[in-house]
Amino acid sequence: MSDAVLPAVTAAPPRRRTRVPVAVAIGLGWIALMLAVALLADVISPYAYTALDLRNRLSAPVGIGGSWAHGLGTDELGRDVLSRLFHSIRMSLLIAFGATIIGAAFGTGMGFLAAHFRGWVEQAVLALVDFSASLPFLILALAVLAFFGNSLTLFVVLLGFHAWERYARIARGLAISAGAQGYAAAVRQLGARPLRVYWRHILPNIASTLIISMTLAFPEIILLESGLSFLGLGVQPPATSLGNMVGYGREYLTRAPWILLAPAFTIILTTLAISIVGDWLRDRLDPTLR
Template identity: 75%
Template sequence: MTDIAMKAPAERRLRWPNVPVSVTIAAGWILAMLVLAIFADQIAPYGFTKFDLRNRLSLPGNAAHWLGTDELGRDVLSRLIVSIRISLLIAFGATAISAVAGTTLGFLAAHFRGLVEQFVLMLADFQASMPFLILALAVLAFFGNSLPLLIGLMGLFGWERYARIARGLAISANAQGYAAAVRQLGATPQRVYLRHILPNIASTLIVSMTLVFPEVILLESGLSFLGLGVQPPMTSLGNMVGYGREYLTRAPWIMLAPAVTIVVTTLAVSVIGDWLRDRLDPTLQ
C-alpha cells in the first residue's frame, strides 16, 4: 500500500510537462490581461472618459488614483484597463481573421494546385514584399477610422505565413497514406481538410498565431500612436502612449503605464510562443 502511494505522485509528476518559471509567469500575465479585458467595466474604478479638472496630473500612488491622472483629470488606471480591452480585442480579432484566411487560401492552393496555387503564392509574395504599415496608413487615411475597419485591416497582416504553412503541410499530408485512404472511402475534400488534415497541423498554426499576435499589438499601437488607429473618445494602449508623449517631462506616468503594458504583454506572448514551438515541433525534440 505504501509503495502504491509513493508511486502515484511520481507518475503524476511524469505526466505533467515541465513548465519553465518564465512560461508560468507569462501565462499568468496573459490570464490577468484577459480578466481585465473581460471585466473592465466592473474593475475600472472610474469611467474612462470622466473628467476631474481639479485633480489634473495627479501623482500616482494616492488612494483615489493609483496610477495618477492625465491632463484632463481622467484616471489613468481606468483608461489603462479599457485600453487593454480594446487592444486585445483588435489583436485577437485580427489574428483570428488572418489565421482563417491564410489557412483557407493555403488549403485551396494545396487542393487545386496549378493556376490557383500560383495565384495564392503570388499574392503571398506581394503581401510579404509590401511594407504593411504603409499600406495600413494609406487605407486608413483614405477610408477613415473605425474599429471594424481597423480589425479587418489588421486581419490582413501575416496571412501569407499561415497560407505557406497550410499549403506545405497539406501537400505533405496528401502525399501520406491517411489522407488518401480517407478520400478513397468517399469523404469529401472539405471533410478531408477540416476533419483530418487540419487537426494534424493545428499545433504548427497555433504556434504561428502566438508569434503573429504580439506583432499585431505593436502594429495597432503604432497606428494609434500616429493618430490613425483607435480614435477618441475610445482609447487603446497605443492611443494612450500617443497622448502621453506630450506630457513625458511633466507627467511621465501617463505614457509609461501603457508602454510597460505593451512591452510586457508582447514579451509574455512571445515567451509562450517560443515554448510551444519547442514543445510541439518534433524536429526540436
C-alpha cells in the same frame, strides 16, 4: 511438486513530469492577468474611463505625491489613468484577437486552396503571397486608413491581413504533405468531399503548427495597433487603447510621464510574455525536438 515459475513483472518506468520554466510560468500568469482585466474592466475600474475631473488634472500617482483616489494618477483632462488602462487593455486585446483569427483563417484558406487545385491556382496564390510579403504593411495600412477613414471594423480587418502569407505557406506545405500520406487518400477514396477532408482530417493534424504561428503573430499585431493608434490612425476617441494612451501621453512626457509609462510598460510586458509562451509552445509541440 515443482514450483510454478511466475513470469517476471517489470514495473513501468515512471512518467517524467514536465516542469514549466520559471519565465514561462511568469508569462502565463501575466497573460491570465491581462485576460482577467479585459473581461472585468467594467467591474474593477474605479471610475468611468471617460469621466473628467478638471480639478485633479495631471495628478501624480501614489508614491510620488498623489493620493489613493487616483492610484496611477490622472491625465491632462483629469481622467483616471488606471481606469483608462483597464479599458485600453480590453480594446487592444480584442483588436489583436480579432485580427489574429482573421489572418489565420484567411491565410489557411488560401493555403488549402493552393494545395487542392495546384496548377495556375497555386501559382496565383503564391504570387499573391510573394506580393504581400514584399509590400511594407505599415505603408499600406497608413494609405488605406487615410483614404477610407478610421473605422474600427476596417482597422481590425486591415490588421488581420498582416502576415497572412505566413499561414498560407504553412497550410499549403502541410496540406500537400498530408495529402501524400495514407489517411487523407483513404478518406478521399471513401467518397468524402474535399471540404470535409480538409476541415475534419487535415486541419486538426496541422492545428498545432498554426496555433504556434498565431502566438508568434499576436504580439506583432499588438505592436502594430499601438503604433497606428500612436499616429492617430487607429482607435479614435472616446474609445481608448494602449497605443492611443501612449500617443496622448507623449505631449506630457516631461510634466506627467505616468500617462505614457503605464500603457508603454503594459505593451512591453504583454508582448514579451506572449513571445516567451509562444517559443515554449513551439518547442513543446515540435516533434523533431522531442
